Amino acid sequence: MSAIRIVIVDDSSFSIAFIRNILEEHGFEVVGEAGTLEEVKEVISATRPDLVTMDMTLPGTDGLECTRAIHSIDKNIKVIVISSMMDDEIVKQAKENKVSGYIQKPVDEDELITAIGRVMASDELYLSLKTEYFAAFKESLMDGMNKMTKTLLTYKKEYHFETEQESEGLTIIIGIIGRFSGRMLIDLSTETARKLAAAILRKEPKDTNEIIAILGEFTNIISGNACSVLNKKNKAYGLRVAPPTTLYGEKVRISAPRYATTIALAETVYGEILLNAGFQRGEDNWM
Amino acid sequence: MDVKYVNPFLEAFTSVMPQLGFQNVNKTNVSVEKQEIKKAGVVIIVGIVGAIKGNVVYCIDLEGAKNVASTMMMGMPINEFDEMAQSALSELANMLTANAATIFFGQGIHIDISTPAVLFGDDITIKMSSSQVLCIRLTADQIPIEINIAFEH
Numbered sequence: 532m533s534a535i536r537i538v539i540v541d542d543s544s545f546s547i548a549f550i551r552n553i554l555e556e557h558g559f560e561v562v563g564e565a566g567t568l569e570e571v572k573e574v575i576s577a578t579r580p581d582l583v584t585m586d587m588t589l590p591g592t593d594g595l596e597c598t599r600a601i602h603s604i605d606k607n608i609k610v611i612v613i614s615s616m617m618d619d620e621i622v623k624q625a626k627e628n629k630v631s632g633y634i635q636k637p638v639d640e641d642e643l644i645t646a647i648g649r650v651m652a653s654d655e656l657y658l659s660l661k662t663e664y665f666a667a668f669k670e671s672l673m674d675g676m677n678k679m680t681k682t683l684l685t686y687k688k689e690y691h692f693e694t695e696q697e698s699e700g701l702t703i704i705i706g707i708i709g710r711f712s713g714r715m716l717i718d719l720s721t722e723t724a725r726k727l728a729a730a731i732l733r734k735e736p737k738d739t740n741e742i743i744a745i746l747g748e749f750t751n752i753i754s755g756n757a758c759s760v761l762n763k764k765n766k767a768y769g770l771r772v773a774p775p776t777t778l779y780g781e782k783v784r785i786s787a788p789r790y791a792t793t794i795a796l797a798e799t800v801y802g803e804i805l806l807n808a809g810f811q812r813g814e815d816n817w818m
Numbered sequence: 819m820d821v822k823y824v825n826p827f828l829e830a831f832t833s834v835m836p837q838l839g840f841q842n843v844n845k846t847n848v849s850v851e852k853q854e855i856k857k858a859g860v861v862i863i864v865g866i867v868g869a870i871k872g873n874v875v876y877c878i879d880l881e882g883a884k885n886v887a888s889t890m891m892m893g894m895p896i897n898e899f900d901e902m903a904q905s906a907l908s909e910l911a912n913m914l915t916a917n918a919a920t921i922f923f924g925q926g927i928h929i930d931i932s933t934p935a936v937l938f939g940d941d942i943t944i945k946m947s948s949s950q951v952l953c954i955r956l957t958a959d960q961i962p963i964e965i966n967i968a969f970e971h
Binding site for chain 1: 861864865867868871872873875901904908909930931932933936938939940942943944945948968
């Protein structure tokens with residue numbers, strides 16, 4: 532990985548020199564410095580750093596206004612506040628302004644380096660989960676179908692879950708918890724559910740309860756296997772699954788979550804199965 | 819299922835709802851329900867793992883859900899249970915469960931929660947994840963809200 536590029540915002544040349552020293556000693560690249568709102572806009576636009584260290588008290592502006600200015604240029608730039616002031620109210624405001632970390636002056640070297648490491652690692656970890664999770668879920672559904680029913684499925688469509696949609700009849704929901712939280716959901720018609728349950732059971736299920744029990748366990752296995760695969764790729768994900776909750780009824784609508792999730796439609800010999808999964812970036816736990 | 823699991827949810831409700839602008843918060847009753855629940859309205863599911871494993875399912879009728887969303891948005895009128903209102907209810911379930919998790923943590927019970935899943939309709943049957951379900955019925959400014967808790971041992 533190339534060196535993390537950092538801009539230091541502070542109005543004291545002593546503080547800048549002090550922070551720069553620590554950062555450079557640890558292999559970070561300090562690509563600019565700024566002391567006013569104008570300088571912040573200029574330096575950030577020109578250098579596009581990965582991270583900014585931000586003083587709170589600045590002439591004619593403050594750290595929060597500067598943070599907003601940075602995020603209006605590029606919302607992916609991480610900001611860590613380094614300030615002599617630190618109380619609940621200002622920390623709350625910092626969080627509301629999408630600050631990723633807060634360190635009190637005088638700066639403790641270890642604390643600063645740890646904070647940067649955490650902020651950047653969390654970002655990379657989420658990106659890596661985002662790139663690999665859906666393949667793991669799709670693979671797990673395919674594998675589960677194959678092992679439990681000896682049949683194959685084909686994915687015919689894949690898209691982002693952006694607007695609410697109507698359930699086909701039966702929805703099974705599994706909450707996922709770990710370094711990033713999310714959920715997996717399987718939706719299918721009651722007819723598909725009955726046929727799939729019969730195939731898994733190798734005989735006709737006796738009632739709706741039995742169908743739901745089998746489908747719940749099926750979904751539980753799919754989500755559990757997918758999360759195990761992901762945890763093996765990177766144990767920092769620490770994913771665990773909650774037990775399944777099943778809903779069914781007439782014209783039940785499923786709300787699109789507030790974070791990005793993906794849907795894949797699988798064509799199976801029993802009918803269509805909708806698979807939906809996603810993880811929330813979440814807030815950084817930095818306090 | 820142990821009734822001690824009820825209190826953190828009650829406490830969370832009575833502390834979070836006033837912060838969102840609700841004046842009167844009341845507990846109606848607590849009962850033990852069967853695994854299957856029939857509902858009309860909005861259902862929000864939050865998964866739980868850790869020292870306790872299970873699900874918390876919040877239920878509220880559609881009118882109530884719109885009123886809750888409206889109060890949460892400083893009285894903005896809500897005519898449809900639209901994306902904004904769905905998002906508000908999802909956030910409510912998240913806040914209530916996260917708050918309860920913090921209270922559990924204070925008692926030495928460490929739990930983590932999933933993101934909420936929101937579903938709604940006129941005729942929903944919910945099959946909870948454990949055979950016994952604790953149902954807490956509450957009101958916030960006369961709006962009935964149900965918290966159904968299904969924990970495994």
